[in-house]
Amino acid sequence: MNDPVVAKRPARPGDTGAERGVAAAPHASEAPIPPTPEAPVTTKAPHVRPGDRIFRGLATGSGVFIVVLIGAIGLFLILQAIPSLGLDNVNFLTSREWNTTDPTNLRFGILDLTLVTVVVALVALLIAMPIALGIALFLTQYAPRNLARPFAYVIDLLAAVPSIVFGLWGLFVLGPVLFPLSEWLIGNLGWIPIFAKGNVNVQLGGTIFTAGIVVAVMILPIITAVSREVFERTPTMHVEGAIALGATKWEVVRTTVLPFGKAGYVSASMLGLGRALGETIAVAIILSTATASFGWSLFDGGSTFASKIALAAPEFNDARSAGAYIAAGLVLFVLTFVVNAIARSIVAGHKEYE
Amino acid sequence: MKIQRHGAVLGLVAASALLLGACGSDNNAPTGGNNTASNAASVPVECGGKTKLNAEGSSAQKNAVDAFVQAYQAACPGVDLAYNPSGSGAGVKNFNAGQVDFGGSDSALKEGAETEAAAKRCQTNPAWNLPLVFGPVAVGYKVSGVDSLVLDAKTTAAIFSGTVKKWNDPAIKALNGSATLPDKDIAVIYRSDESGTTDNFQKYLKVAGGWTKGDGKQFKGGVGEGKEKSAGVAQAVGSIDGAITYVEWSFAQDNKLSVAKIDSGAGAVELTAESAGKAIDGAKIKGQGNDLVLDLDSIYGSKAAGSYPLLLATYEIVCSKGYDADTAKAVKAFLTVAATTGQAQLADAGYVPLPKAFQDKLLAAVKAIA
Numbered sequence: 001m002n003d004p005v006v007a008k009r010p011a012r013p014g015d016t017g018a019e020r021g022v023a024a025a026p027h028a029s030e031a032p033i034p035p036t037p038e039a040p041v042t043t044k045a046p047h048v049r050p051g052d053r054i055f056r057g058l059a060t061g062s063g064v065f066i067v068v069l070i071g072a073i074g075l076f077l078i079l080q081a082i083p084s085l086g087l088d089n090v091n092f093l094t095s096r097e098w099n100t101t102d103p104t105n106l107r108f109g110i111l112d113l114t115l116v117t118v119v120v121a122l123v124a125l126l127i128a129m130p131i132a133l134g135i136a137l138f139l140t141q142y143a144p145r146n147l148a149r150p151f152a153y154v155i156d157l158l159a160a161v162p163s164i165v166f167g168l169w170g171l172f173v174l175g176p177v178l179f180p181l182s183e184w185l186i187g188n189l190g191w192i193p194i195f196a197k198g199n200v201n202v203q204l205g206g207t208i209f210t211a212g213i214v215v216a217v218m219i220l221p222i223i224t225a226v227s228r229e230v231f232e233r234t235p236t237m238h239v240e241g242a243i244a245l246g247a248t249k250w251e252v253v254r255t256t257v258l259p260f261g262k263a264g265y266v267s268a269s270m271l272g273l274g275r276a277l278g279e280t281i282a283v284a285i286i287l288s289t290a291t292a293s294f295g296w297s298l299f300d301g302g303s304t305f306a307s308k309i310a311l312a313a314p315e316f317n318d319a320r321s322a323g324a325y326i327a328a329g330l331v332l333f334v335l336t337f338v339v340n341a342i343a344r345s346i347v348a349g350h351k352e353y354e
Numbered sequence: 355m356k357i358q359r360h361g362a363v364l365g366l367v368a369a370s371a372l373l374l375g376a377c378g379s380d381n382n383a384p385t386g387g388n389n390t391a392s393n394a395a396s397v398p399v400e401c402g403g404k405t406k407l408n409a410e411g412s413s414a415q416k417n418a419v420d421a422f423v424q425a426y427q428a429a430c431p432g433v434d435l436a437y438n439p440s441g442s443g444a445g446v447k448n449f450n451a452g453q454v455d456f457g458g459s460d461s462a463l464k465e466g467a468e469t470e471a472a473a474k475r476c477q478t479n480p481a482w483n484l485p486l487v488f489g490p491v492a493v494g495y496k497v498s499g500v501d502s503l504v505l506d507a508k509t510t511a512a513i514f515s516g517t518v519k520k521w522n523d524p525a526i527k528a529l530n531g532s533a534t535l536p537d538k539d540i541a542v543i544y545r546s547d548e549s550g551t552t553d554n555f556q557k558y559l560k561v562a563g564g565w566t567k568g569d570g571k572q573f574k575g576g577v578g579e580g581k582e583k584s585a586g587v588a589q590a591v592g593s594i595d596g597a598i599t600y601v602e603w604s605f606a607q608d609n610k611l612s613v614a615k616i617d618s619g620a621g622a623v624e625l626t627a628e629s630a631g632k633a634i635d636g637a638k639i640k641g642q643g644n645d646l647v648l649d650l651d652s653i654y655g656s657k658a659a660g661s662y663p664l665l666l667a668t669y670e671i672v673c674s675k676g677y678d679a680d681t682a683k684a685v686k687a688f689l690t691v692a693a694t695t696g697q698a699q700l701a702d703a704g705y706v707p708l709p710k711a712f713q714d715k716l717l718a719a720v721k722a723i724a
Binding site for chain 2: 099100171172199200204288291303317318
């Protein structure tokens with residue numbers, strides 16, 4: 001109830017319950033409501049309470065903390081990487097070689113790592129994006145309400161599965177299952193470079209193809225959850241307007257939900273891409289490392305930045321060799337940063353939908 | 355209403371947990387060789403000192419240390435040892451920093467910075483490298499129809515560097531007179547992570563097989579594909595016909611891989627606890643006094659009949675002096691148990707029990723810790 005209305009009521013002369021033949025009790029109880037003692041306070045200069053100060057301080061502190069933290073991570077990576085980069089005997093950005101055994105003759109380049117990382121993430125995104133879109137639309141537009149809730153919980157549960165479980169599943173279950181499909185693709189579409197015979201045994205399933213599919217499953221809940229939240233917020237007026245104009249369900253989705261949620265969906269996908277780029281243990285378990293370099297086939301093996309670091313980390317015993325891996329980590333850091341920046345700019349470019 | 359909804363979610367969670375749980379494998383029974391325990395009796399263990407020891411290092415000796423801890427607790431009730439298998443590098447680093455009571459490492463301390471730092475940690479006393487755990491490395495393979503295969507170091511080096519590409523290559527045929535070898539590509543599988551097994555395998559090939567690709571913890575052969583950890587390579591070899599790898603013995607056994615016999619010049623030698631023990635017996639020690647640094651070349655290059663030369667030796671790195679009394683007592687008790695009763699479980703865990711002569715040397719060194 002608005003204060004002005006309440007405040008006016010008792011002021012009206014003769015407005016009593018007795019006059020209208022109604023018990024006076026309700027009015028009597030309403031009478032003390034007007035906050036007369038507070039009224040003078042609001043007319044004074046704004047008063048800041050301690051709670052405001054504390055909350056403001058906490059919020060600002062959190063904001064500053066995360067910026068400082070990320071800055072510190074970047075600084076740490078740079079400081080640790082620089083000495084090793086100076087000792088690198090091949091071109092860091094364009095070499096495919098990676099040999100850090102002898103700290104006095106470091107030879108490491110990130111070209112293969114970058115390509116494999118990006119290709120695994122793209123395969124994952126290509127698979128996960130349409131499926132996540134479908135799930136999010138189903139949950140918000142098609143599923144009955146009492147089914148949508150538990151269904152959403154189940155999707156979120158997928159995010160709680162440890163990545164090592166996904167890795168083992170990919171290695172022991174998915175890899176062998178994909179073998180006939182992979183073989184068929186190589187046999188019939190092998191003339192397309194991405195389906196060419198790769199540098200590892202297809203039978204073992206340690207390919208970018210397998211890794212990409214597993215990572216797709218892993219990023220599915222993130223993309224779905226964020227997209228669902230965005231689609232749910234489509235203004236009811238738009239939806240009802242479309243229905244009133246005679247739109248079918250699909251037309252409603254196409255003309256109101258999708259345009260409204262596009263920015264959020266893209267942003268969600270970028271979040272998933274960030275996760276895919278950094279996925280470590282599952283990829284390290286599934287993906288076979290290869291001695292031959294990456295040849296643009298989905299059936300190649302190789303290492304991503306994160307898996308390369310994870311595989312070497314337990315035996316770091318020389319700061320110079322470790323620095324080579326940290327330099328690779330720095331590139332991943334920058335790559336993820338760029339991806340997020342792109343996502344932000346896409347979202348910013350679609351402000352009109354908000 | 356709200357309670358009901360939460361109940362439904364809980365039910366779902368519980369149901370999925372049950373479903374997932376049902377997917378586990380039941381095949382956990384330990385496989386293993388016969389029990390060739392070296393003599394355990396007659397060495398008294400002086401229990402006491404610190405009740406909780408800390409150690410860290412090589413993951414290759416993790417299972418052995420677990421067996422030692424069981425024996426240690428059986429001999430000295432109420433004690434414990436925590437072993438963190440974080441890698442040899444971390445083991446040396448944290449031992450030298452005084453974070454752990456002893457370190458585990460796939461290689462002895464390097465002369466120079468490492469030995470100096472270790473001496474500093476031990477109050478200006480030298481640290482000793484005690485080779486306590488030996489694990490044989492199997493050349494495991496899977497080729498249908500080939501149950502028995504003989505390789506020598508030279509041919510193995512040729513396979514793992516890609517010059518021998520087919521199973522019916524004349525070089526392999528020459529070593530396996532009667533066997534029928536298929537015309538199949540050899541699929542080389544190696545460790546994708548950095549590992550002491552890779553390092554020792556490459557060192558062996560260098561000493562005995564003319565390997566020129568270099569050693570170190572990264573595989574340098576330039577052929578094949580890498581899988582993660584021992585479990586990964588063993589599983590990979592088990593799942594394709596024509597594959598070969600090097601892997602700790604226990605993993606080859608668990609995955610039912612065939613293990614190649616090695617011919618070092620005096621006939622084919624099968625990998626058994628005895629043949630590996632014989633190689634340890636023949637090892638020369640290049641360290642001074644009780645610092646039992648092994649001359650690995652003497653093992654790898656051994657041509658003795660009936661000795662299996664492809665071994666991974668891992669050290670415990672301890673202070674010769676400079677522990678406080680409590681720690682010294684506990685470290686000595688643990689190492690004594692490890693070198694005696696602890697050896698009984700080793701064959702089951704895929705390691706080689708120490709032969710008697712070597713055990714005596716180790717016990718003398720342990721006794722000399724002050």
